[in-house]
Amino acid sequence: MRLMSYQVLARKWRPRRFSELVGQEHVVRALSHALASGRMHHAYLFTGTRGVGKTTIARILAKSLNCERGTSAEPCGECAVCLAVDAGRFVDLLEIDAASNTGVDDVREVIENAQYAPTRGRYKVYLIDEVHMLSKNAFNALLKTLEEPPPHAMFLLATTDPQKLPMTVLSRCLKFNLKRLLPEQIQGQMQHILDAEGIACEADALAVLARAADGSLRDGLSLLDQAIAYGGGAVRAADVRAMLGSLDSAEVLGLARALAAGDGAALLAEAQRIVAFAPDFGKVLDDLAALWHRVQLRQLVPGYAAVDEADGVALDALAARLSAEEVQLDYQLALSGRRDLPLAPDEAMGFEMALLRMLAFRPQREDDSARAAL
Numbered sequence: 598m599r600l601m602s603y604q605v606l607a608r609k610w611r612p613r614r615f616s617e618l619v620g621q622e623h624v625v626r627a628l629s630h631a632l633a634s635g636r637m638h639h640a641y642l643f644t645g646t647r648g649v650g651k652t653t654i655a656r657i658l659a660k661s662l663n664c665e666r667g668t669s670a671e672p673c674g675e676c677a678v679c680l681a682v683d684a685g686r687f688v689d690l691l692e693i694d695a696a697s698n699t700g701v702d703d704v705r706e707v708i709e710n711a712q713y714a715p716t717r718g719r720y721k722v723y724l725i726d727e728v729h730m731l732s733k734n735a736f737n738a739l740l741k742t743l744e745e746p747p748p749h750a751m752f753l754l755a756t757t758d759p760q761k762l763p764m765t766v767l768s769r770c771l772k773f774n775l776k777r778l779l780p781e782q783i784q785g786q787m788q789h790i791l792d793a794e795g796i797a798c799e800a801d802a803l804a805v806l807a808r809a810a811d812g813s814l815r816d817g818l819s820l821l822d823q824a825i826a827y828g829g830g831a832v833r834a835a836d837v838r839a840m841l842g843s844l845d846s847a848e849v850l851g852l853a854r855a856l857a858a859g860d861g862a863a864l865l866a867e868a869q870r871i872v873a874f875a876p877d878f879g880k881v882l883d884d885l886a887a888l889w890h891r892v893q894l895r896q897l898v899p900g901y902a903a904v905d906e907a908d909g910v911a912l913d914a915l916a917a918r919l920s921a922e923e924v925q926l927d928y929q930l931a932l933s934g935r936r937d938l939p940l941a942p943d944e945a946m947g948f949e950m951a952l953l954r955m956l957a958f959r960p961q962r963e964d965d966s967a968r969a970a971l
């Protein structure tokens with residue numbers, strides 16, 4: 598039996614020093630040089646998808662700047678400051694998630710307080726995640742502070758969507774684009790963790806999980822948590838395929854098959870089976886769009902076939918059945934259906950209508966027995 602206090606892998610294995618970080622070497626090198634030479638910028642912008650190390654880098658940087666044994670790229674990890682940062686309770690590291698505003702009562706006021714000296718450290722470090730979603734008030738306070746930054750303040754801004762930031766902010770930040778991690782990098786870290794944890798695994802299983810992580814180490818480790826639980830403490834390839842399949846691809850594939858067959862009754866049955874789970878409908882439409890993308894690749898790129906796809910045969914069948922234009926249209930309809938979900942009378946209805954729209958715009962075929970009978 599696992600202990601009740603099982604700690605998720607992404608948190609337990611969050612890197613505490615730059616040398617433990619997976620990938621992002623270009624960022625680490627630049628920050629290390631800046632720390633060593635004492636030429637730190639007062640505002641950094643980290644762009645990149647979720648789970649690639651933005652928060653982790655910011656926390657290590659907070660230690661580097663404030664470690665009691667001096668500023669360096671290799672904080673000691675043992676002093677009161679380093680321990681407090683690692684525990685997520687360092688008073689001069691202010692973490693703001695602009696997407697949710699959790700944990701901070703008044704973001705504008707917190708940002709304006711940057712002018713006051715730090716309480717314990719040498720630097721007051723602000724980590725503002727999804728900075729493009731700050732409220733207007735908070736944003737103005739940030740702009741004003743960045744125009745005349747106090748010498749003891751350091752702003753680490755992170756966003757998945759830098760296009761939404763005004764030039765006034767972009768021009769005042771040093772920008773780093775964090776890269777999506779390669780499947781091999783994610784798999785390597787998974788192997789490293791499982792070895793250290795003494796958990797048995799099959800290399801095949803990790804390869805499948807690493808690909809499903811889609812560039813995000815955090816998502817990958819979360820899948821690994823699920824796989825360990827699913828496999829009762831071991832990670833086997835057959836289990837992982839079953840687990841991932843049961844999460845999304847089987848249901849979404851059912852929808853695509855019904856659409857390709859022009860079978861309205863089957864489509865509604867599949868849709869209602871999904872609705873019964875009360876899922877995140879936007880995510881289901883996302884998965885459907887991603888499926889059309891893979892079908893289209895098979896249609897238009899000769900010899901294309903991603904390695905080790907459990908559903909490869911089913912996708913080949915869809916690619917043969919539908920025209921390239923239909924797949925384009927269905928992809929667009931999945932996106933627009935997702936966009937319009939909040940406008941629908943309720944989300945389940947919006948989801949069903951998006952699917953029915955794909956059916957409605959499907960060209961009539963001679964072999965559509967199900968519809969010809971109508």
Ligand SMILES: [Zn+2]
Pocket residue numbers: 663664665666672673674675676677678679680
């Ligand atoms: Zn320290």
